[in-house]
Amino acid sequence: MDFTFFNPTKIIFGAGSLEKLGATVSSLGKHALLVTGGGSVKRSGIFDRAVASLNAAGVAVTECAGIEPNPRITSVMRGAQIARREGCDVVVALGGGSTMDASKVIAAAVLYEGDPWNLIAHGQKDWHIPTEALPVVTVPTLAATGSEMNSGAVISNDDTKVKSFVQTDCLFPKVAVVDPELTLTVPKDQTAYGVCDIITHVMEGYFNGVDGTPIQDRFAEGVIINAMEWGRKAVADGSNLEAREQVQWASIVALNGWIQAGVDMVPPMHMIEHALSAHHNITHGAGLAIVGPAWMRFAAKALPARFAQFAERVFGISPEGKDVQTLSKEGIDAYVAFLREIGCPTRLSDVGIGDELFDQYATDAALVLRDEEGRLLGRPPMTKADIVTVLR
Ligand code: NZQ
Ligand code: ZN
Numbered sequence: 410m411d412f413t414f415f416n417p418t419k420i421i422f423g424a425g426s427l428e429k430l431g432a433t434v435s436s437l438g439k440h441a442l443l444v445t446g447g448g449s450v451k452r453s454g455i456f457d458r459a460v461a462s463l464n465a466a467g468v469a470v471t472e473c474a475g476i477e478p479n480p481r482i483t484s485v486m487r488g489a490q491i492a493r494r495e496g497c498d499v500v501v502a503l504g505g506g507s508t509m510d511a512s513k514v515i516a517a518a519v520l521y522e523g524d525p526w527n528l529i530a531h532g533q534k535d536w537h538i539p540t541e542a543l544p545v546v547t548v549p550t551l552a553a554t555g556s557e558m559n560s561g562a563v564i565s566n567d568d569t570k571v572k573s574f575v576q577t578d579c580l581f582p583k584v585a586v587v588d589p590e591l592t593l594t595v596p597k598d599q600t601a602y603g604v605c606d607i608i609t610h611v612m613e614g615y616f617n618g619v620d621g622t623p624i625q626d627r628f629a630e631g632v633i634i635n636a637m638e639w640g641r642k643a644v645a646d647g648s649n650l651e652a653r654e655q656v657q658w659a660s661i662v663a664l665n666g667w668i669q670a671g672v673d674m675v676p677p678m679h680m681i682e683h684a685l686s687a688h689h690n691i692t693h694g695a696g697l698a699i700v701g702p703a704w705m706r707f708a709a710k711a712l713p714a715r716f717a718q719f720a721e722r723v724f725g726i727s728p729e730g731k732d733v734q735t736l737s738k739e740g741i742d743a744y745v746a747f748l749r750e751i752g753c754p755t756r757l758s759d760v761g762i763g764d765e766l767f768d769q770y771a772t773d774a775a776l777v778l779r780d781e782e783g784r785l786l787g788r789p790p791m792t793k794a795d796i797v798t799v800l801r
Contacts, residue, residue, distance in 0.1 A: 438499025602694025
């Protein structure tokens with residue numbers, strides 16, 4: 410194994426930790442840009458509590474509301490304009506992955522003179538990887554992306570229908586104030602999609618990483634098993650705080666770099682899903698529930714032993730009298746059954762997507778993470794035809 414691990418984000422975790430927001434932010438700045446989504450934090454009263462905590466600690470607040478799911482670059486530009494105009498010196502993200510991602514790129518865009526899309530335009534002309542950003546504090550209200558403790562952000566461009574990402578050290582949040590009580594109001598469907606996102610983050614490394622990472626394998630299997638166990642409970646009863654806590658912590662550890670250390674992960678399921686949500690604005694986790702199993706059936710043909718291990722260790726399926734192909738198929742079937750049980754779509758037709766743009770999705774999916782032959786990186790690498798097969 411060969412890796413560098415870095416994650417400087419401080420975590421303040423626990424029910425009621427929202428009350429610590431003001432004191433936390435006041436050590437980073439005097440005037441916060443408080444970034445929120447489409448209104449859930451207003452309805453639940455979280456917004457007022459956050460503002461009260463900030464004001465009590467002497468932090469002035471300017472709001473940037475209305476970050477949409479699958480956030481657009483236009484919202485980032487708007488947020489950066491507000492922050493500049495009002496002289497904000499710290500960005501507080503109060504919401505799901507979309508709000509947290511937009512906040513990170515706003516924090517970088519405030520200090521960047523060029524077109525903010527350049528910060529996202531991975532591998533394209535004028536691409537500019539940000540090197541500085543205002544300090545960001547994340548306050549997740551939905552357990553899914555792990556954005557609260559990682560340096561990534563995913564932003565869409567409505568004009569070009571491209572959904573791209575940035576991942577760089579200056580975007581690590583300074584602090585994540587993680588209060589699982591804030592997730593009690595997340596509806597059943599979003600809870601389930603979040604669980605699928607968490608599991609898929611772990612699976613990307615587990616299936617697409619290098620061989621010879623036994624400790625990481627066991628971490629990954631443990632997180633998947635727990636995400637399923639507690640995710641099931643959170644979906645069945647959204648008011649179960651213990652389940653919300655476990656799912657929230659799972660979302661953090663699934664994508665804060667720890668499980669990925671030494672694994673050399675590439676995320677083909679995510680690249681295919683991003684191509685779908687760029688065009689159709691479906692929830693990311695729901696898209697993964699559709700793409701994931703289809704991709705697994707494709708990849709299991711190349712790496713059946715890996716999928717057999719998954720079946721045995723994650724689902725406890727007995728290998729006795731079975732060849733690896735059968736065992737790996739049973740594991741994938743068990744995973745699909747879990748997704749259906751918690752209410753995830755598992756087919757494109759479930760979310761009303763037809764095959765008209767399959768070629769386009771396949772092209773978009775391999776736009777950035779591609780090998781010299783233009784194939785989407787992963788194990789195995791995928792040609793455009795492979796991606797279309799998976800989609801079909
Ligand atoms: O916008 P509001 O009104 O807040 O409602 C949201 C939204 O409609 C709602 N919600 C959030 N917290 C709630 C709540 N509803 C009730 N109670 C609460 N406490 O949930 C809906 C979805 O929110 P969103 O933030 O879009 O979901 P998610 O957290 O799944 O984020 C998805 C975005 O993150 C990107 C995805 O591509 C997508 O754009 N990702 C970011 C990653 C990262 N930064 O590392 C990695 C991921 O793989 C992913 O790609
Ligand atoms: Zn994801």
